[in-house]
Amino acid sequence: VLRDVLGSNDLIARENRQAFDAHGCFVVNLMSAPGSGKTTILERTLEALDGRIRSGVIEGDVLGTLDADRLAPLGAPVVQIDTDPHFGGECHLDARMIRNALAALPLDGLEIVFIENVGNLVCPAEFKVGEDRKVMVLSVAEGDDKPLKYPLMFRVSHLLLLNKIDLADHVDFEPARFRANVARVNPGLPVIELSAKTGQGLEAWIDWLTTSMAESRRSSHVG
Amino acid sequence: VLRDVLGSNDLIARENRQAFDAHGCFVVNLMSAPGSGKTTILERTLEALDGRIRSGVIEGDVLGTLDADRLAPLGAPVVQIDTDPHFGGECHLDARMIRNALAALPLDGLEIVFIENVGNLVCPAEFKVGEDRKVMVLSVAEGDDKPLKYPLMFRVSHLLLLNKIDLADHVDFEPARFRANVARVNPGLPVIELSAKTGQGLEAWIDWLTTSMAESRRSSHVG
Numbered sequence: 001v002l003r004d005v006l007g008s009n010d011l012i013a014r015e016n017r018q019a020f021d022a023h024g025c026f027v028v029n030l031m032s033a034p035g036s037g038k039t040t041i042l043e044r045t046l047e048a049l050d051g052r053i054r055s056g057v058i059e060g061d062v063l064g065t066l067d068a069d070r071l072a073p074l075g076a077p078v079v080q081i082d083t084d085p086h087f088g089g090e091c092h093l094d095a096r097m098i099r100n101a102l103a104a105l106p107l108d109g110l111e112i113v114f115i116e117n118v119g120n121l122v123c124p125a126e127f128k129v130g131e132d133r134k135v136m137v138l139s140v141a142e143g144d145d146k147p148l149k150y151p152l153m154f155r156v157s158h159l160l161l162l163n164k165i166d167l168a169d170h171v172d173f174e175p176a177r178f179r180a181n182v183a184r185v186n187p188g189l190p191v192i193e194l195s196a197k198t199g200q201g202l203e204a205w206i207d208w209l210t211t212s213m214a215e216s217r218r219s220s221h222v223g
Numbered sequence: 224v225l226r227d228v229l230g231s232n233d234l235i236a237r238e239n240r241q242a243f244d245a246h247g248c249f250v251v252n253l254m255s256a257p258g259s260g261k262t263t264i265l266e267r268t269l270e271a272l273d274g275r276i277r278s279g280v281i282e283g284d285v286l287g288t289l290d291a292d293r294l295a296p297l298g299a300p301v302v303q304i305d306t307d308p309h310f311g312g313e314c315h316l317d318a319r320m321i322r323n324a325l326a327a328l329p330l331d332g333l334e335i336v337f338i339e340n341v342g343n344l345v346c347p348a349e350f351k352v353g354e355d356r357k358v359m360v361l362s363v364a365e366g367d368d369k370p371l372k373y374p375l376m377f378r379v380s381h382l383l384l385l386n387k388i389d390l391a392d393h394v395d396f397e398p399a400r401f402r403a404n405v406a407r408v409n410p411g412l413p414v415i416e417l418s419a420k421t422g423q424g425l426e427a428w429i430d431w432l433t434t435s436m437a438e439s440r441r442s443s444h445v446g
Contacts, residue, residue, distance in 0.1 A: 034256040
């Protein structure tokens with residue numbers, strides 16, 4: 001059953017990708033546990049890209065519009081998905097939810113679309129939504145053992161933003177042990193140390209974004 | 224489909240509960256997001272109960288025995304459940320997994336069983352496993368907006384352990400706003416401020432545990 005669900009999801013994800021490609025949109029699927037700082041990172045990112053790269057956001061939550069409300073003043077179009085119709089709510093976004101959201105998001109003129117997934121380190125890793133890149137966020141407060149406990153998320157991601165690095169001295173987080181744990185599950189995963197609060201690492205993240213956008217455009221021209 | 228899954232889960236949860244009751248075991252289902260500190264709380268709790276209340280642990284993880292390995296030296300019997308057989312792993316424990324684990328846990332002589340759920344604020348709230356009490360852990364690093372974003376977890380819980388309270392000055396966490404958000408989704412939810420690191424609140428948590436055990440024994444004698 002699970003295989004069928006994922007198979008049908010992948011078909012819709014491919015259609016989403018074609019829709020994004022047709023408009024020249026680069027799409028980032030931002031995933032993490034609850035409270036790792038995805039929305040604050042998005043706030044800083046939209047501010048940094050303002051006037052340079054036209055951005056849109058699809059906000060995924062179990063319930064409510066808190067995060068969309070925080071992003072709205074930044075000027076980028078924001079569409080909210082609530083996964084709540086099921087009892088307790090779905091714990092991840094799937095390709096069908098993104099397809100439905102596209103009706104409300106004007107892709108024309110957008111160069112980049114950020115999809116903020118539901119806070120969860122397990123299931124979002126299993127569902128493609130039509131993205132170009134999967135980016136995971138981990139807060140140092142969550143601990144350096146997480147790669148070994150939630151390996152799929154670390155394996156499917158193209159980049160890890162290690163957020164709240166300003167808290168590193170206040171929590172039990174051993175950078176060397178963390179890097180060794182990352183290497184055990186995904187040796188090639190690039191890691192950017194970030195503090196959405198102090199701005200540390202923001203420039204490296206914006207560089208990664210613009211470089212990845214350029215790479216993606218080249219490869220779609222070649223293909 | 225979801226309703227059927229939950230219905231059949233509840234039947235097995237009731238059988239688990241009967242098995243626990245038959246041995247006089249009080250059962251706590253400990254739930255939280257990844258990295259909120261469940262295992263450290265369990266370490267401190269087992270130390271505090273040592274010699275007073277015989278305890279056992281069922282450890283739920285997507286993969287690995289890291290947490291069980293941490294708890295093993297404390298002397299309580301520990302059984303590990305890995306939810307990994309499915310692609311990516313299940314994001315929660317269900318009653319069937321607990322039933323399977325019971326074969327390896329000698330309930331005879333145990334007065335309390337802690338079940339450490341998979342780190343996730345969504346699905347674990349939907350699945351009864353046969354517990355007497357649901358206890359959720361939230362780290363202050365996760366933010367004071369979580370009750371509004373993951374309401375079901377806050378609604379089904381009998382107690383909230385607000386952990387890493389020692390970090391409160393270093394993160395954006397407004398206690399007053401948090402309590403207002405809790406009140407909006409579950410006004411009666413008791414909150415204990417805890418630091419598994421400094422020991423703050425540990426005594427209040429142990430008191431809650433022993434009081435709840437006594438209550439539970441009285442009500443099963445009456446019923």
